Amino acid sequence: MKRNYLTTLLLNLAILASTASFGQQNNIDLENCRQGESVEYCKEHKILAELLKDPAFKKSWEQDRATLALEQEQLLEKSKKEVPGKGVVYRIPVVFHVLHNGGPENISKEQIINALEVWNRDFRRLNADADNVHTPFQGMPSDVEIEFVLATKAPNGTCFSGITRTQSTLSYDGSNGGAQVDAIVAGNDVFNGQWPGNKYLNIFVCGEIGGAAGYTYRPSSWPGTSMKNGIWILHNYVGAIGTSSPNTSRTLTHESGHWLDLPHCWGSTNNPGLASNCNTDDGISDTPNTIGVTACILNESSCGPIANVENYMDYSYCSKMFTAGQVLRMRTALNASVGGRNNLATAANIAATGADSNLYICKAEFNVDRRVICAGESVDFSDASYNAVSGWTWNFPGGSPSSSSAQNPSVTYNTPGTYNVSLAATDGTGSQSTTKTAYITVLPAGTMLPYVETFENYSTLAAANSFWTANNPGNNEAFEVSNTAGASGTKSLRLRNFTQTAGNEDEIVSDLWDLSNFSAGETVTLSFKYASRKRNTSNYESLRILVSNDCGASFISRKSINGTQLTSEVVTSEWTPTAQDWVQVHVTNITDQYFVNNLKVMFRFTSGGGNNFFLDDINFYQGGPENLGVLEAGLVNNLQLFPNPADQEVNVSFEAAAAGTVDLEVRDLTGKVVRTQRIQASAGSNLVMMGTGDLASGMYFLNMKLAGQQQTLQFVVR
Numbered sequence: 001m002k003r004n005y006l007t008t009l010l011l012n013l014a015i016l017a018s019t020a021s022f023g024q025q026n027n028i029d030l031e032n033c034r035q036g037e038s039v040e041y042c043k044e045h046k047i048l049a050e051l052l053k054d055p056a057f058k059k060s061w062e063q064d065r066a067t068l069a070l071e072q073e074q075l076l077e078k079s080k081k082e083v084p085g086k087g088v089v090y091r092i093p094v095v096f097h098v099l100h101n102g103g104p105e106n107i108s109k110e111q112i113i114n115a116l117e118v119w120n121r122d123f124r125r126l127n128a129d130a131d132n133v134h135t136p137f138q139g140m141p142s143d144v145e146i147e148f149v150l151a152t153k154a155p156n157g158t159c160f161s162g163i164t165r166t167q168s169t170l171s172y173d174g175s176n177g178g179a180q181v182d183a184i185v186a187g188n189d190v191f192n193g194q195w196p197g198n199k200y201l202n203i204f205v206c207g208e209i210g211g212a213a214g215y216t217y218r219p220s221s222w223p224g225t226s227m228k229n230g231i232w233i234l235h236n237y238v239g240a241i242g243t244s245s246p247n248t249s250r251t252l253t254h255e256s257g258h259w260l261d262l263p264h265c266w267g268s269t270n271n272p273g274l275a276s277n278c279n280t281d282d283g284i285s286d287t288p289n290t291i292g293v294t295a296c297i298l299n300e301s302s303c304g305p306i307a308n309v310e311n312y313m314d315y316s317y318c319s320k321m322f323t324a325g326q327v328l329r330m331r332t333a334l335n336a337s338v339g340g341r342n343n344l345a346t347a348a349n350i351a352a353t354g355a356d357s358n359l360y361i362c363k364a365e366f367n368v369d370r371r372v373i374c375a376g377e378s379v380d381f382s383d384a385s386y387n388a389v390s391g392w393t394w395n396f397p398g399g400s401p402s403s404s405s406a407q408n409p410s411v412t413y414n415t416p417g418t419y420n421v422s423l424a425a426t427d428g429t430g431s432q433s434t435t436k437t438a439y440i441t442v443l444p445a446g447t448m449l450p451y452v453e454t455f456e457n458y459s460t461l462a463a464a465n466s467f468w469t470a471n472n473p474g475n476n477e478a479f480e481v482s483n484t485a486g487a488s489g490t491k492s493l494r495l496r497n498f499t500q501t502a503g504n505e506d507e508i509v510s511d512l513w514d515l516s517n518f519s520a521g522e523t524v525t526l527s528f529k530y531a532s533r534k535r536n537t538s539n540y541e542s543l544r545i546l547v548s549n550d551c552g553a554s555f556i557s558r559k560s561i562n563g564t565q566l567t568s569e570v571v572t573s574e575w576t577p578t579a580q581d582w583v584q585v586h587v588t589n590i591t592d593q594y595f596v597n598n599l600k601v602m603f604r605f606t607s608g609g610g611n612n613f614f615l616d617d618i619n620f621y622q623g624g625p626e627n628l629g630v631l632e633a634g635l636v637n638n639l640q641l642f643p644n645p646a647d648q649e650v651n652v653s654f655e656a657a658a659a660g661t662v663d664l665e666v667r668d669l670t671g672k673v674v675r676t677q678r679i680q681a682s683a684g685s686n687l688v689m690m691g692t693g694d695l696a697s698g699m700y701f702l703n704m705k706l707a708g709q710q711q712t713l714q715f716v717v718r
Helices: 020-025 044-051 055-079 109-123 128-132 177-187 251-259 275-279 324-333 338-344 347-352 625-631
Strands: 090-100 146-150 163-167 201-206 214-216 231-234 366-368 372-374 377-383 391-395 410-413 417-426 431-443 451-453 468-471 480-482 492-495 505-510 524-532 542-548 556-562 583-587 600-606 613-622 636-642 649-656 660-668 673-681 684-691 698-706 709-717
Touching (some): 090 109, 090 338, 090 347, 109 251, 177 201, 201 251, 214 251, 231 251, 451 709, 524 542, 636 698, 636 709, 649 660, 649 698, 660 684, 673 684
Parallel strands (some): 372 431
Antiparallel strands (some): 377 410, 391 417, 417 431, 468 505, 480 492, 524 583, 524 613, 542 600, 660 673, 660 698
16 A cells, blocks of 8 residues: 555545435535435535635645644654554543534433443444454454543533533534534533633534534644634434434544544545545555445455445445554544644643543532423423432422432422422532522413403513413524504514524413313314515415413424415515504314313414514404404403502403403412402493402412403412
């Protein structure tokens, strides 16, 4: 084999394309596809060609190549007698930076730990399949003697778990990997600052990285020792569990090979299958010259010798091994100064980054599967304390059990209310504790039908008495109360869609309704009004109405309004509707399987880059749309309740369209009726004063009924 090691490319952007559909949607020219698939693996040659157009980069790249070549040649000369550090296991501190937007890309700690296990298994030659390589390579799979260890100290000395999390829409915008890193620097939950690349191997887990499954840089002064000297990887290529799978679990093994200066087995072209690859080489003596393949063709010999297609640096997807020559090259990279790799495994850096296995409890932490439940439901608690935990003491006020020493207990809550949770964790010597206030909410009994909501009595959805909750997973615009437009009044819910990018999902979710008094065969109708506009004709947006019959644990779609069904009209400036712009919708397929006492409704809007969206006049009632007129007759307007919170008295004011009997009913959180009052309302303004001195402190619900119409308000007694 020729040894053109000194002329090998120093920068290797090994970019593995994620899916063909991504390429089609983003006009990516797909190449280097594995047989039977439409997946592009590498396009380093394209990116490097663009970078080399910059004279400053070209000069730096050539200088780095000369410097690294000299250092590595010296080390290689020495290594003819002994592999650098032979018998010494190098430990590399690793940080997984999860950049997410609230979706599946926010992978679990368990998936990351699994990825670390697969990664170390491959590098230490502990994978069982290494014993079953193709006959010409039996006995050759080698132990790299490099281990990847989660760091436990941030750059400022803060103890952490080796994982940071950052919520940003840039998780799904891989057009600029540097911008993704900048988002992590500014917004992660551990340390807002630089995580130097000569102290940590930074792994950036994202939802999209520019059409790639993973990419990295080989040692060079660009990006040198900066934080960007790391590895980008898609969440579904991390480990073998969770969002990933065994078939995609070795991407970190491949990319860290590049990060430690390994080229692909066919050399530096990054284009497998080219006949000219037989005239190039990867500079490693025990990896046979190969054309490069995209399928597991064990007897591939286009260049003469049998190719080592089971090598981690090939594209066959049957990778099992590194050779001794590759081990020599990787360990050499860890002893060279270019790119700062030689600092990572030093004893001082291992201690400074907390990768020395001297673990202790530094934070008590936990997660739950759900924070909002119905009475009688259970919550599964998961301990997330770090970094060494041997004992747990939980306290669950209002829960059953009320305390536990299990690591991951399950707790049932039977009484509506809001409850704190506390955890004390110990490593046997020290302990840490945390209390999360108002952490678990147990919803009260559902509201009975009919229900009318015009949002005229709302000032904000964040109020304690709000029946509706806005979910904003993209952390940008969210549903809010607006007084700029209303279908039947002056207020509505608005989503300022004009100011956010396409792809965002925003939700508005109800509290509970009680439909358990309805029988099979009866009908109910959910109606509402909306107003929407495109910003340009190509916008494609959708509104989905979903319902849950299990207190919000799962939702099922009942109606979708998409694209031009939603609107075909275009307004290029920020838009507010007028009276004639509202569209009324009737949802009539909420059938008897949803006649439960804990029904929830969700409106989910998916943005396509269009204009603002408005929602108003939500009605939920028995019967079909023909009964809507009674409910919308406007019998009661401007219903207000004050003061709230109340001390000794609460006032109810409203305007009645006509004289009639009004029933006022006060219920507590359990649904028990604690006060009733009947008045004869007159046409026009009315004011009712109700004493609260005999009511215990807490939250209550006031139901007002007039001529078959019902409205509900929440209030608090001090």
